[in-house]
Amino acid sequence: MDPLSPEALRASFVNCSKGDAKRMPVPSEAALPPASRWAELDFFGWRDPGHPQAAWMVVGGDVVGQGEPVGIAMKVSSAGSAGRKNMCTLCFTTHSASDMALLVAPLAGPSGRRGNTVGNYVCADLACSLYARGLKRPARAQPHETISVEAKVERLRANLVAFVRRVVAV
Template sequence: MQPLDPAEIRASFVNCSRGEAKSITLPADIPWEKRDFLGWRDVKAPGRAYLVVPRGDEVIGLSLRAAAPPKSRLRSNICAFCTTTHPLADITLFSARLAGKAGRDGNTVGTYLCSDLACSAYLRGELKPAVPQPKETLSEEERVERMNEKIGRFVARVLETR
């Protein structure tokens, strides 16, 4: 991912107000060259998370809300972006308000993702999940491409009514 300065990151958000974007706590020391997207949890507000994704010639930022951990008998779940299997506590349901009027009316979309939003690091082997992973025949490049397609579909759902 191409490096972005704080002003570019804040200007990219499509599903929150400018005031909300201005108050976002940005991450420090981002390894841009190792990331396909920028995703982080707000250290000051753990229920908030952010996703900044390159999309064509633009960058789209999404404000997300993290749901409370589910009370389920499942022991593991799979991230919808990177297809990494994690213990249930390491997967979170994130919801994003839709862009435009639909979002202002309270409409959202959601998906289950790695709680730390470190999908790029899991795909590249920089981080190891706590549970064994199923064997895949796809190369790292193909897995990254698959993840980027899934992220693109999620972003498109948020932008549908814009």
């Protein structure tokens, strides 16, 4: 993924109004990953402690097969499975319930304005790219997989594309 500025992050959102994108709390330049780390990301996701029920994700244009990144605004659902382990639907990392979040995204366009949404159980810290590459270890022991890191990254990218397509209704 190419490095993005706060302005580029705001401009990428497809499922919220321009006013909502302008008001969303994006990380400052200083809080963004250094240029050398962007290549390890398939998407940049963040949550803001001041907005605990909100999450945002910007998927690289190279991942979704277009030149521009795609931003998705999401809500953190209170629905969950307390006491159970869960698997991220993007990177297949397993977590305890406290480290997993059901993220619900309004659909882009008129359908989303009518209240239609899609959701995924995702790593609460939105570090799926790092988990898939083995650059970050989850707290819970993981099932053994026989596929390579490259295959895990490809699987993550395919799951991201499917999620983005569901949100933009392509």
